[in-house]
Amino acid sequence: MNSTLLKRLSALAVVAFVAMGPLALFVGSAQAAYKATPYQTSRKNAGTPNSDVVKTDANGVVIQYGNSAITYSSPSPSLAKLGQALYLQNCASCHGNEANGIPANGTSGAFPNLVGLGPATIDFWIESGRMPAANPRSIQALRRYPRLSHDQALAVTAWVNSLSPSYPGIPSPNLAIANVSDGAALFALNCAACHTIEGDGDALASGTYAPSLRHVPAFQVAEAIRTGPGNMPRFTGNLSDYQVNDIVKFVTTQIQHPTNIGGFGLGGLGPVAEGFVGLALGVGLLALIGFWVGERH
Numbered sequence: 132m133n134s135t136l137l138k139r140l141s142a143l144a145v146v147a148f149v150a151m152g153p154l155a156l157f158v159g160s161a162q163a164a165y166k167a168t169p170y171q172t173s174r175k176n177a178g179t180p181n182s183d184v185v186k187t188d189a190n191g192v193v194i195q196y197g198n199s200a201i202t203y204s205s206p207s208p209s210l211a212k213l214g215q216a217l218y219l220q221n222c223a224s225c226h227g228n229e230a231n232g233i234p235a236n237g238t239s240g241a242f243p244n245l246v247g248l249g250p251a252t253i254d255f256w257i258e259s260g261r262m263p264a265a266n267p268r269s270i271q272a273l274r275r276y277p278r279l280s281h282d283q284a285l286a287v288t289a290w291v292n293s294l295s296p297s298y299p300g301i302p303s304p305n306l307a308i309a310n311v312s313d314g315a316a317l318f319a320l321n322c323a324a325c326h327t328i329e330g331d332g333d334a335l336a337s338g339t340y341a342p343s344l345r346h347v348p349a350f351q352v353a354e355a356i357r358t359g360p361g362n363m364p365r366f367t368g369n370l371s372d373y374q375v376n377d378i379v380k381f382v383t384t385q386i387q388h389p390t391n392i393g394g395f396g397l398g399g400l401g402p403v404a405e406g407f408v409g410l411a412l413g414v415g416l417l418a419l420i421g422f423w424v425g426e427r428h
């Protein structure tokens with residue numbers, strides 16, 4: 132190895148080493164936007180009908196409850212007749228004519244009992260396209276383009292709920308009053324472990340996974356938080372409606388429409404992967420410059 136080449140290489144190594152830090156920082160800096168600061172609040176939980184506003188129908192059944200952050204409602208019982216017809220066409224073959232999980236020629240245990248699950252659960256599974264199930268044997272039902280329209284989902288929900296009225300109702304978050312930075316902190320604490328801080332989702336145990344949150348509408352994010360579909364935990368007393376509202380705002384703004392302060396987003400791969408891209412590109416470029424300068428000694 133001649134001494135010129137050796138000099139060039141060692142100069143290059145110094146330049147590359149000095150450049151690494153700032154480069155990795157620059158590319159990874161979008162991460163710094165989400166800091167997991169502890170969040171304390173005295174706001175009361177209102178995920179149950181014991182809330183500020185409770186409306187009942189003529190029979191004393193609760194049809195709406197909530198507060199300024201989230202209003203929960205049950206679809207009108209007048210939709211139940213239509214809902215039953217849609218249910219018999221789309222759901223009964225698996226969940227049974229009585230929605231009790233016992234199909235006409237089957238035994239119990241193969242399919243979930245839907246009675247008493249509450250409107251938010253029934254509505255979530257239909258409106259997220261999971262139901263009617265494409266493949267009842269799959270480990271986890273997939274989010275798909277919904278087979279039933281929004282109004283049809285409400286009708287089926289109205290009928291199933293009429294069998295045994297229950298909670299939570301279908302949430303309408305009031306994003307106008309939500310605090311997105313509190314939402315970011317709460318998301319980091321409660322959701323990021325499974326869904327990742329960028330909301331892209333990740334694999335869990337035994338072939339299950341936490342899905343991406345990029346295309347989930349606000350009311351469905353609130354439904355998922357309050358009902359805990361599949362392997363997701365249900366967040367009830369531990370998150371107030373104000374906190375849920377803050378999380379929903381964070382998911383539907385920062386996660387679904389990220390602003391990449393600090394350079395290129397690189398698809399939000401995370402600091403290690405982004406740092407690697409920074410190194411490979413940056414050091415590669417520096418090497419070329421180094422060789423070019425070296426040629427001109």
Ligand code: HEC
Binds near residue numbers: 243266
């Ligand atoms: C082909 C069979 C099949 C059909 C048709 C079907 N389901 Fe399901 N359903 C399932 C299976 C299997 C599961 C469990 C899936 C899972 O846990 O991922 C399930 C789960 C559910 C759940 C979640 C239950 C719980 O305890 O969390 C709801 C709610 C539901 N179905 C509602 C419906 C509705 C409403 C329809 C009609 C629009 C319907 N399903 C049609 C098979 C079916």
Ligand code: HEC
Binds near residue numbers: 322323324341363364
């Ligand atoms: C222990 C892991 C875990 C945690 C913690 C968790 N989730 Fe989930 N989440 C899941 C899984 C698993 C599913 C898919 C359930 C299914 O389809 O069977 C899911 C589904 C969802 C969905 C529905 C997405 C779709 O494709 O329809 C939303 C929205 C969601 N989670 C939001 C949240 C939010 C917000 C938090 C924090 C408050 C959270 N999750 C916390 C595991 C988790």
